[in-house]
Amino acid sequence: MLDFNTIEQLDKIATPFYYYDMDLFYKTVDHVAELAAQRNLKVHYAVKANAEKRLLEYISSKGFGADCVSGNEVLHAHECGFRPEKIVYAGVGKSDKEIYNALMLGIEAFNCESLQEIFVINEMAHHYGVKASISVRINPDIDAHTHKYVTTGLYENKFGISQHEFDKLIEIIRKSEHIDFFGLHFHIGSQITRVSEVFALECSRVNDIVRYFEDKGLTVRNINLGGGLGVDYDDPDGNPIADFDTWFDTIAGNIVHREDQAVHVEPGRSMVAQCGTLISRVVFVKSGETKNFLIMDAGMNDLIRPALYGAYHKIENLSARMRTFFPTHQAYDIVGPVCESSDVWGAGRLLPLSVRGDLMAIRSAGAYGQVMASRYNMKDIAPAVFSDSLEEATAAVDYFA
Ligand SMILES: Cc1ncc(COP(=O)(O)O)c(C=O)c1O
Numbered sequence: 195m196l197d198f199n200t201i202e203q204l205d206k207i208a209t210p211f212y213y214y215d216m217d218l219f220y221k222t223v224d225h226v227a228e229l230a231a232q233r234n235l236k237v238h239y240a241v242k243a244n245a246e247k248r249l250l251e252y253i254s255s256k257g258f259g260a261d262c263v264s265g266n267e268v269l270h271a272h273e274c275g276f277r278p279e280k281i282v283y284a285g286v287g288k289s290d291k292e293i294y295n296a297l298m299l300g301i302e303a304f305n306c307e308s309l310q311e312i313f314v315i316n317e318m319a320h321h322y323g324v325k326a327s328i329s330v331r332i333n334p335d336i337d338a339h340t341h342k343y344v345t346t347g348l349y350e351n352k353f354g355i356s357q358h359e360f361d362k363l364i365e366i367i368r369k370s371e372h373i374d375f376f377g378l379h380f381h382i383g384s385q386i387t388r389v390s391e392v393f394a395l396e397c398s399r400v401n402d403i404v405r406y407f408e409d410k411g412l413t414v415r416n417i418n419l420g421g422g423l424g425v426d427y428d429d430p431d432g433n434p435i436a437d438f439d440t441w442f443d444t445i446a447g448n449i450v451h452r453e454d455q456a457v458h459v460e461p462g463r464s465m466v467a468q469c470g471t472l473i474s475r476v477v478f479v480k481s482g483e484t485k486n487f488l489i490m491d492a493g494m495n496d497l498i499r500p501a502l503y504g505a506y507h508k509i510e511n512l513s514a515r516m517r518t519f520f521p522t523h524q525a526y527d528i529v530g531p532v533c534e535s536s537d538v539w540g541a542g543r544l545l546p547l548s549v550r551g552d553l554m555a556i557r558s559a560g561a562y563g564q565v566m567a568s569r570y571n572m573k574d575i576a577p578a579v580f581s582d583s584l585e586e587a588t589a590a591v592d593y594f595a
Contacts, residue, residue, distance in 0.1 A: 195431045196471075196555065200581070201512045205553050207587045210474040210492035210576045212564045217581065219249060219469040219560075222435050226465060227256045229438050233446045238282055240421050240462025241267045243561040246578050249466060250274035259302065261421070261460040265292025272299060282418070282458075284331055284379065286352050293318055303329045305379040305418070307354055312366055312373065319372035326372060329416060330355060330363060331379040334399045338383030338392055338422060341503050345383040353381070364410050375412055377455075378404060381420025384463060389423065389437060390444045397448035404450075416456050419445060423464040427506050430557045436464035463561035470560020472497050472576070473512075476552040477531065485527050488548055493530025494537040495570040497556065497563045501536040508557040509539055514546035521546035528554075532571050 196204070204213060230237045238259035241250065245267065254260070254275035262268045263285040271281050283296050284305035293315055296304065306312045306328050319326040333354030338345050346353045355363055367375050380400055386392050396419060404414050423441045426433035441459075451457055474492035481487075499505035509528055514521050524547055528539040539556060548554075567575050579587040 196512060198516060200584075201516060201553065203584045204473055204512070204579075207473070207579060207584070209553070210472060210490075210496050211579045211587070212559065212576055213471045213473050213555075213579050213581065214246070214249070214560065215469045215471070215581045218434055219466065220252065222465055222469065223253055223256055223258075225435055226438055226461065227258070229442050230459075233442050234457070235442060235445065236456050236458045238280070238418075238458055238460045239465060240460045241271050242565065243462030244466040244470070244563070245270055245565055247274055248578075248580060250276070253465070254280075259458075261462070265289070265295050268292070268296050268299065268301060278302070282329065282379075282460075284381070290314070290318070294322070297322060297324055297326055300324075301327070303327045303376040303379075303416070305329045305331045307331045309355065309359060309363060309366055312363075312370060316370040316372045324372075325374050327374045327376045328367075329375075329377045329379045329418060330367070331381070332356075332403055334380055334382065334396065334403065336382045336392070336396055336399055338386050339388050340383045340385050340422075340424070341505075343503050346381055354379075360406065361410075364407065364412060367412060375415075377414045377416025377418060378407065379418040379420065381460065382422060384422050385424040386422040387424040389440045392422075393419075393441060393444040394448045397445060401448075401450045414455060416458060417449065417451055418458040418460065419449070421460040421462050421464070423461055425464055425467040425558060425561070427467075427508065427558045430468050430508060434468045436461075436468070438464065465561075467558050467561035470558070470563055472507075472556040472559040472563060473579075474554045474556060476511075476548055476550055476554060478550060479548060482527075485542075486524060488526040488528045488545070488554075490528060490530055490539065490554055492539075492554075492556065492576065493532035493571075493573065494534060495532055495568050495573045496530075496576045497559055498566050498568070499562060500539055501534070502566075507539065507559060509543055509545070510555045510557065511545050511548050511552050512555050513552040514548060517546075523547070532573070 238261040259280035260271035260276040281301040331354040333356045474490040494501040530537040
């Protein structure tokens with residue numbers, strides 16, 4: 195919950211922008227580091243969730259690795275302090291240039307997603323006279339019980355290598371002289387809220403698959419279970435830190451591994467979602483035929499999750515909180531300025547009576563927000579503003595002064 199003093203400071207900054215609560219961010223990262231150390235889990239932060247330099251620099255300084263899904267993420271993670279031997283690189287469509295750059299950097303492992311990719315990496319490693327460390331991403335055919343667009347571990351999804359190719363895969367790994375087999379990688383989906391049920395199932399399937407590979411003579415040195423821990427979009431103040439305890443306990447209690455086998459996880463959303471808020475302003479209030487519209491200056495170009503997944507974000511009127519009189523409430527369709535009918539933040543949301551210029555908070559926007567921003571409609575990209583350096587943020591335009 196933003197305090198009055200912070201709201202007053204935010205009100206001076208040109209909107210829209212991403213506001214990061216650094217206290218909450220540090221607390222979350224420190225909590226994860228402590229829990230992971232207690233349970234001997236290795237954590238690779240999934241850079242795709244939020245690639246903001248300041249956040250990455252802190253995460254890398256705490257000894258986490260980085261999980262990347264593009265060549266540029268690999269290079270960026272390295273620039274933000276992640277050592278190459280702590281960077282893994284997944285993705286179904288790595289280009290030759292991306293593979294080359296990661297090979298030259300000497301990353302911990304390519305998480306390979308097809309037989310052809312292993313073949314190409316082996317050839318390129320041969321050509322450039324290096325050895326490529328690879329893990330194989332397996333599609334375990336597990337339903338993560340989440341939105342279908344963030345489900346990644348079913349056979350209908352494009353990710354990973356599935357069971358019918360296991361024997362061929364093992365043969366290819368054995369024959370490829372320029373690769374070094376590191377382990378197996380899994381990632382079944384994102385925003386998983388049935389934590390103990392889904393991750394226990396994942397572990398049980400992973401145990402079977404690891405055993406299968408080892409029985410065939412391959413040593414699995416690394417078991418990477420991916421990310422996916424969900425956050426509470428309904429109540430970000432009630433649950434500012436995701437339930438890492440249950441997630442890690444479920445893994446620790448269900449995964450079978452030897453002392454010489456490391457167990458990795460790759461949280462993205464859960465580490466950064468709740469510390470981020472997209473701050474916007476009401477540009478116009480419009481009475482439609484059947485509805486009242488609050489038109490904001492932030493749109494789907496700034497945060498695409500509602501338009502892309504129908505995702506829910508809690509929305510608050512910060513200016514109304516500062517008003518001294520008791521506000522009447524009203525139902526609004528809160529919308530953005532982009533010329534698309536899907537540019538809707540929330541329909542029929544009950545809010546205090548809102549007026550032009552009111553400062554609005556779109557909560558839980560730290561993950562898959564800023565990273566997915568676009569310049570659609572030639573809009574400007576919303577900048578990042580950090581709670582510990584508000585005075586450095588751009589001065590407000592004076593339209594509402
Ligand atoms: C390979 C991989 N690992 C980890 C993650 C992070 O997932 P989440 O943000 O749900 O923790 C993703 C995101 O989808 C991913 O693709």
